[in-house]
Amino acid sequence: xxxxxxxxxxxxxxxxxxxxxxxxxxxxxxxxxxxxxxxxxxxxxxxxxxxxxxxxxxxxxxxxxxxxxxxxxxxxxxxxxxxxxxxxxxxxxxxxxxxxxxxxxxxxx
Amino acid sequence: xxxxxxxxxxxxxxxxxxxxxxxxxxxxxxxxxxxxxxxxxxxxxxxxxxxxxxxxxxxxxxxxxxxxxxxxxxxxxxxxxxxxxxxxxxxxxxxxxxxxxxxxxxxxxxxxxxxxxxxxxxxxxxxxxxxxxxxxxxxxxxxxxxxxxxxxxxxxxxxxxxxxxxxxxxxxxxxxxxxxxxxxxxxxxxxxxxxxxxxxxxxxxxxxxxxxxxxxxxxxxxxxxxxxxxxxxxxxxxxxxxxxxxxxxxxxxxxxxxxxxxxxxxxxxxxxxxxxxxxx
Numbered sequence: 001x002x003x004x005x006x007x008x009x010x011x012x013x014x015x016x017x018x019x020x021x022x023x024x025x026x027x028x029x030x031x032x033x034x035x036x037x038x039x040x041x042x043x044x045x046x047x048x049x050x051x052x053x054x055x056x057x058x059x060x061x062x063x064x065x066x067x068x069x070x071x072x073x074x075x076x077x078x079x080x081x082x083x084x085x086x087x088x089x090x091x092x093x094x095x096x097x098x099x100x101x102x103x104x105x106x107x108x109x
Numbered sequence: 110x111x112x113x114x115x116x117x118x119x120x121x122x123x124x125x126x127x128x129x130x131x132x133x134x135x136x137x138x139x140x141x142x143x144x145x146x147x148x149x150x151x152x153x154x155x156x157x158x159x160x161x162x163x164x165x166x167x168x169x170x171x172x173x174x175x176x177x178x179x180x181x182x183x184x185x186x187x188x189x190x191x192x193x194x195x196x197x198x199x200x201x202x203x204x205x206x207x208x209x210x211x212x213x214x215x216x217x218x219x220x221x222x223x224x225x226x227x228x229x230x231x232x233x234x235x236x237x238x239x240x241x242x243x244x245x246x247x248x249x250x251x252x253x254x255x256x257x258x259x260x261x262x263x264x265x266x267x268x269x270x271x272x273x274x275x276x277x278x279x280x281x282x283x284x285x286x287x288x289x290x291x292x293x294x295x296x297x298x299x300x301x302x303x304x305x306x307x308x309x310x311x312x313x314x315x316x317x318x319x320x321x322x323x324x325x326x327x328x329x330x331x332x333x334x335x336x337x338x339x340x341x342x343x344x345x346x347x348x349x350x351x352x353x354x355x356x357x358x359x360x361x362x363x364x365x366x367x368x369x370x371x372x373x374x375x376x377x378x379x380x381x382x383x384x385x386x387x388x389x
Contacts, residue, residue, distance in 0.1 A: 049291075049365065051357040052298050084298065095294035095302075099134055100142055104308055108145040 027071040034078035035062065041085025050092025055081045136274050136285055136375060143376045146308070147324035159325035160383045166312050167319050170389065182333040183259055183385040186340050190260025193253065198242040204257075207238035212261050215382055216268030219371050221281040228284050228367040232258060232342060236362075249361040250345040255331045259340060262331065262384035270328060270382065272375040288372025291365060297356030306350075318389070327374045329386030340385060343370060 038059060045051045062077035148156060154165050164171040194212055197203050208214050218231040232254055236246040247254040275281050295302045303323070306315065311322035330343040344366045348358035359365040 046357075049359070050296065053352055053355040053357050054298070055357070088296075091295060091300065095296070096290070098290060098293040098295075098302070100139055100289075101293065101304060101308070104146050104304070105142055107149055108142040109149075 024069070027069075028066070031062075031066050031071050031074050031078065034075050034082070035059065038062075038078045038082035038085060041082045041089070043085075045085045045088035045092065048089060048092040050088035050090075052084045052088045055084050055088075058084070136282070139289065140376055140378060144324060144379075147311075147322050150311070151322065156324075157381065159322060160328040160380050162325060162329065162386070162388060163319050163321035165325070166322060170319065174387065174389075177387050181385075182335075182387055183331075183340055186256045186259035186331075186333070186385065187263045188260075189253075190256040190258065190263075193257045194260055198239070198244050200242050202242050204235070204238060207234070207241065212264040213268065215262045215265035215384070216271060219272065219367065219374055221273065221275055221278065221284065221371070223275065223278050223281070226280050227364070228371040230362065230367055230370055231261065232344070233362050233367070249342060250348070251337075251339055251341045255340040255342055258331045258342065259385040262382060265382050266384070268382045270374060270377045270380045272371065272378055274375065284368045285372055285375065287365075288368035288370070291369045292372060297351065297354035299354040301354040303350065323373070323376070325377060325380055327370070327377050328380050328382050329384045331384060332386045332388050334388050336389065 038055075042051060042055050042059070045055075058077045058081040062074045062081065065071070065077060066074035144156070147159060148154075151166055158165040161171075161174075164174045191212075194204050205211055215231060218234065219228050221227075222229045232247075232249055235254065235257060236249075240246055247257075274285050292303045295305070306320050307323035307326070310320050313320055327343060330346070331340045332346070333340045342361070344361035347366050347369060348361060351358040
């Protein structure tokens, strides 16, 4: 909440001062950084068989949003994809050594 | 090699020390637990009836299934497949040249191919036969592959599931272990393993479906599924079950699903083949 107010404050100040609030090129560069991180996270998850279903879709949607200049949506989607990539990787690593679960062994007796 | 032996020895010692008396998780031990688990859970279902999937445990849907089986929706596929079996390739050869013991060969699959160091499934063998004879490979999920599989599996009805894990090749055991790990690993955004649904919850409802027990899960494929409105292969089903937990599905007939098939079919050893099947 606090950061919100703070950045809104800066934005208002910048507008008031008639300063440019960041160019398209900056937005594009930030977005590309987010996409690179997301793609890397996705790839890392895939190397351990942990990729989730919708990451590819999010990346595609992010690109479409960016192409329309909607960088807020684009970054949000890239961020979601990155997070899912990281979670998928962690999930797969946590499952590396699973075998027959205890309830199955107990239930067989 | 030495390393593996030493590691195994160390593992045996550690397990022996911590759990003294508990048997090592060999494939045979896994299989015994697997089969006994379902029989204990559904004591009124005769073991062989598990090949009928959810209909073994749900008398209500069994009624309509039995009516469907009177005019099986997979009959066309069987005759279509028979035609394929008997039609020579462009080079004049036929499937029989690849499978001299055919068409009743389904009980031999999947098997461990020691030379190639991989699990060979029946659909894979079919496509390799085609390619060796200058024909294009078939798509693995549905269509002509499901037709020829329907015919071969129909001809193989009554054969017993009998997957072997050759003890003289540690890579075969490794493939089995990979398939097993795949089965019990949670995956996808929903964080479910195959076992969460088909071991832990058979008989329970998932949306409009009653979950089937996994004992018997491989015997009846390919399957005519009313929801698909057509016949699909086992790997198509794997793919669908991965997607519904929001995991990215793996390549059909890729290493992951072949190993999974190897494990899952081994769990059914002793159960008769009854494909093709029909399901809701």
